Amino acid sequence: MKGNVFVITSGKGGVGKTTTTANLGVALARLGKQVALVDADIGLRNLDLVLGLEKRIVYDVVDLAEGRCQPRQALIKDKRLPGLFLMPAAQTKDKESVSEAQMARVVHALGADFDAVLIDCPAGIEHGFRNAVAGADEAVVVTMPEVSAIRDADRILGMLGSRRARIVVNRVRPEMVRTGDMLSVDDVAEILGREILGIVPDDEEVIDTTNRGAPVALDASRRLATIYTTMARRLLGEDIPAIALHEDGLWNKLRRIMVGQR
Amino acid sequence: MSNDVREHREELIALQPAETDVGARPEPDQDATTAADVLSAPPPSVPEGSDVDDSSAMASPASQPAAAETTHRRPRSPQRARATTTGRAIVVTSGKGGVGKTTVTANLGAALSDAGKRVVVVDADVGLRNLDVVMGLENRVRLHSLDVIEERCTLDEALVRDRMRRTLALLPAAQNRDKDEIDPEDMLDLVDELQEKFDIVLIDCPAGIEQGFRNAVGGAQEAIIVTTPEVSAVRDADRVAGLLPGDMPARLIINRVRPQLVRKGTMMSVDDVLDILRLDLVGVVPDDKEVIVATNRGKPVIDVSGSPTGAAIRRIASRLLGEDVPIPDFTAQQAWYARVLSGFKPSRPSTKGS
Numbered sequence: 001m002k003g004n005v006f007v008i009t010s011g012k013g014g015v016g017k018t019t020t021t022a023n024l025g026v027a028l029a030r031l032g033k034q035v036a037l038v039d040a041d042i043g044l045r046n047l048d049l050v051l052g053l054e055k056r057i058v059y060d061v062v063d064l065a066e067g068r069c070q071p072r073q074a075l076i077k078d079k080r081l082p083g084l085f086l087m088p089a090a091q092t093k094d095k096e097s098v099s100e101a102q103m104a105r106v107v108h109a110l111g112a113d114f115d116a117v118l119i120d121c122p123a124g125i126e127h128g129f130r131n132a133v134a135g136a137d138e139a140v141v142v143t144m145p146e147v148s149a150i151r152d153a154d155r156i157l158g159m160l161g162s163r164r165a166r167i168v169v170n171r172v173r174p175e176m177v178r179t180g181d182m183l184s185v186d187d188v189a190e191i192l193g194r195e196i197l198g199i200v201p202d203d204e205e206v207i208d209t210t211n212r213g214a215p216v217a218l219d220a221s222r223r224l225a226t227i228y229t230t231m232a233r234r235l236l237g238e239d240i241p242a243i244a245l246h247e248d249g250l251w252n253k254l255r256r257i258m259v260g261q262r
Numbered sequence: 263m264s265n266d267v268r269e270h271r272e273e274l275i276a277l278q279p280a281e282t283d284v285g286a287r288p289e290p291d292q293d294a295t296t297a298a299d300v301l302s303a304p305p306p307s308v309p310e311g312s313d314v315d316d317s318s319a320m321a322s323p324a325s326q327p328a329a330a331e332t333t334h335r336r337p338r339s340p341q342r343a344r345a346t347t348t349g350r351a352i353v354v355t356s357g358k359g360g361v362g363k364t365t366v367t368a369n370l371g372a373a374l375s376d377a378g379k380r381v382v383v384v385d386a387d388v389g390l391r392n393l394d395v396v397m398g399l400e401n402r403v404r405l406h407s408l409d410v411i412e413e414r415c416t417l418d419e420a421l422v423r424d425r426m427r428r429t430l431a432l433l434p435a436a437q438n439r440d441k442d443e444i445d446p447e448d449m450l451d452l453v454d455e456l457q458e459k460f461d462i463v464l465i466d467c468p469a470g471i472e473q474g475f476r477n478a479v480g481g482a483q484e485a486i487i488v489t490t491p492e493v494s495a496v497r498d499a500d501r502v503a504g505l506l507p508g509d510m511p512a513r514l515i516i517n518r519v520r521p522q523l524v525r526k527g528t529m530m531s532v533d534d535v536l537d538i539l540r541l542d543l544v545g546v547v548p549d550d551k552e553v554i555v556a557t558n559r560g561k562p563v564i565d566v567s568g569s570p571t572g573a574a575i576r577r578i579a580s581r582l583l584g585e586d587v588p589i590p591d592f593t594a595q596q597a598w599y600a601r602v603l604s605g606f607k608p609s610r611p612s613t614k615g616s
Contacts, residue, residue: 011390013359013469018494043471044357044501046494091501095472123359123469125389126441147558148364148392155390155437173551181555204520208528211493 005107005117006235007040007136009160011152013123015144016170019206021120022050023217024140027225027232029084030217033115036075038087038107040132041122042098045089051078052213053086062090065102071109080218085114095127100134107135116236125159139165140197140235145172145183150191157192166197168231173202198231198242200224336413336451349457352464352582353386353482355506357498359469361490362517362547365557366575367466368396370486372562373579375430379461382421384453385435386478387468388444394434398425398560408436411448417455426565431460441473446480453481471505479505485512487541491519491530496538503541514541515578518549524593531593545578547571548592 008021018041025037038061039047048054059074064087071087078084087110090097110117121132133139139160143153157165169185176182189196203224209216217228230243354367364387371383385393388408394400405420410433417433424430433456436443449465456463467478479485485506489499499514506512516535523529532546550571556563564572570592580587 012392013361015360044498046358046497049493049497095470124441124472124474126470126472126474128470128472146554148395151392151395152390176551176554181551181558183558204523204528207492207520207523211528211530 002111003137004115005111005119005135005137006140007119007121007133007138008140008142009121009129009132009156010123010142010149011125011156012143012149015142015149016168016200016206017123017142018046018050018120019210019215020140020142020168020170020200021047021118022215023224023228024232024235025051025084025118026081026215026217027228028116028118028235029078029081030220030229031232032083033236034083034085034113036085036087036110036114036117038110038117038119039089040103040119040128042089042093042095042128042131043091044122045091047120048076048086048088049213050210050215051086053078053088054213057088060088060090061103061106062093062097065098065106071106071113095122095131098131100131103131104135111135111137125155129159133160133163136163139163140168141165141192141194142168142170143188143192144170145177145185145188147183150183150188153192157194166195166235167192168198168200169196170200171202172199196242197234198227200227200231334412335448336411349460350462350484351453351457351482352462352484352486353467353478354464354486354488355467355475355478355502356469356488356495357471357502358489358495361488361495362553363469363488364392364396364466365553365563366486366488366515366517366547367464368393369562369564369572369575370579370582371430371462371464372424372427373564373576374462374464374582375424375427376564376576377579377583378429379583380429380459381462381464382431382433382456382460384433384456384463384465384481386449386465386474386481388435388439388441388474389437390468391435391437393466394422394432395560396557397432397562399432399434400560403432403434406434406436407452408439408443410452411444417452441468441477444473444477446477449477449481471502475502475505479507479510483510485510486515486544487512487539488515488517489535489539490517491524491532491535493530496530496535500539503539512541513544514539515545515547516543517547519546519592520549521592543589544581545574546589546592547574547578 008017010017021037025035028035037047039045042062048057053076056076059069063069064071064074075085075087107117107119119132119136122128141153141156143149169188172185173182177184185199205216216222216224219225227243230240233240234242354363356363367383371381375381383393385391394403399422402422405415409415410417410420420433422432422434453463465478465482468474487499487503489495503512516532520529524531536543548570550569552566552569553563553571556566563569564575566572577587
């Protein structure tokens with residue numbers, strides 16, 4: 001075991017697990033790593049959509065777990081980046097159709113072949129969660145600066161036991177933190193008491209890129225791409241600071257006023 | 263940072279060591295005197311002409327079936343005549359998490375209660391409950407649905423009365439238990455009993471399609487599917503619609519629509535979503551950052567004056583009660599000066615300077 005299998009989890013749904021998994025994967029591949037992304041959300045898979053690979057699924061992780069195919073057959077290679085692969089979830093099966101031991105075997109096998117394995121965990125703390133966590137060496141807990149998301153993240157940290165877990169604070173709106181309407185990243189870190197892996201601002205580009213199946217980290221010119229690249233390097237153990245969110249410039253403020261957004 | 267947020271932060275920090283005492287039944291404090299109050303409260307401020315029938319369903323806690331102390335779970339009661347129950351049981355579900363099930367449940371509950379109905383909201387997210395936080399009732403929760411099922415208390419004792427609304431109550435979920443400890447029949451029993459006393463039972467379903475989903479749906483006769491105009495949410499909504507019992511009427515709420523993005527063409531429109539889902543649309547809710555603010559404070563967004571989100575939810579409540587309220591087109595082009603003005607709209611003065 002190389003300690004390179006990470007589960008991306010959160011407890012609460014909709015905080016950005018799948019988006020974080022896809023973008024961290026893209027960022028790692030752009031750093032030249034061999035990365036396998038595993039969709040553990042059997043029955044409600046979405047990682048394939050976010051990556052734009054939904055039309056290329058033949059075999060899935062359930063087929064692999066039950067020995068109906070080889071890892072190479074189930075893995076889908078992303079043609080945009082050498083080194084990025086997806087292990088899709090089954091859509092028509094139940095989460096109970098795979099056991100924790102089967103899942104652990106699958107990710108350990110992948111961990112031996114790849115530089116990093118990222119497991120996209122389903123929401124909740126039921127069977128799907130236990131499957132996703134079973135083979136992971138480390139966890140990345142995605143949360144948002146909202147009371148309910150933090151409460152669920154706290155519950156998840158309790159269930160992860162002694163595993164190393166780092167926090168991604170997603171969808172931060174700096175202007176709301178300034179006006180006191182949103183918890184700050186420092187508050188979140190203090191409540192959860194774990195190391196912050198990364199901080200991601202709320203950005204409507206994410207909705208657009210998700211709908212188009214092209215993760216935002218693919219375009220190196222975007223601000224979010226830099227944020228995910230830094231996060232990816234920290235994930236693999238580089239000792240560099242997480243990017244702090246800085247205030248918007250005058251131009252952005254003017255633009256927001258003229259366009260009337262938010 | 264404002265006091266409100268600071269206060270919540272303290273609560274969260276304080277919350278961590280608190281949840282240790284799993285099964286023990288705590289001393290009910292004054293805040294926790296709940297359903298008995300709801301039910302014996304003077305007839306709520308029901309608008310004139312409302313069709314609420316208060317007298318018939320006003321059962322006193324004493325009329326509950328006596329709890330047998332020897333069994334661990336309540337006896338199943340197939341003889342409970344479902345035909346006599348008048349309340350509607352509606353599950354709010356979505357498949358994907360984070361699309362707004364809990365927020366919709368809390369706000370719809372409040373709006374329906376304002377419309378003169380006696381409403382109970384049921385948190386079915388055992389282990390990851392949040393409805394209490396969204397309603398600002400987390401400090402009043404002492405007992406939960408599993409305490410009722412395992413006969414450590416009566417249903418009335420477990421109910422938590424809302425702060426502001428006399429005709430709104432919450433049945434909390436257990437936080438340190440598993441969803442597998444309840445089955446759909448338990449849920450049906452609970453909901454049956456609630457339907458005798460409330461006009462509307464709203465069930466907040468957990469994300470996913472596992473046991474927690476099956477339990478939440480098991481107690482309901484109608485469904486509301488919440489989605490957002492994003493491909494992943496729509497795909498999950500489609501899957502959930504297929505998993506509901508065939509005879510269960512399902513209606514759709516499209517949440518978090520951002521009109522600017524739809525006009526720009528980077529977000530799916532209402533019609534795009536309906537093309538895929540083919541469900542009966544009961545409402546469209548525009549995105550509003552007021553929701554985050556209100557949720558963090560445990561206050562319903564329908565109480566924020568001028569909030570388009572709150573207004574949309576009140577309209578949905580009316581439609582659920584059978585009124586014919588048109589769904590406005592949020593994506594219609596605004597005049598340029600309206601857009602400029604909305605950019606200058608002052609933020610809530612109450613939070614300034616703290």
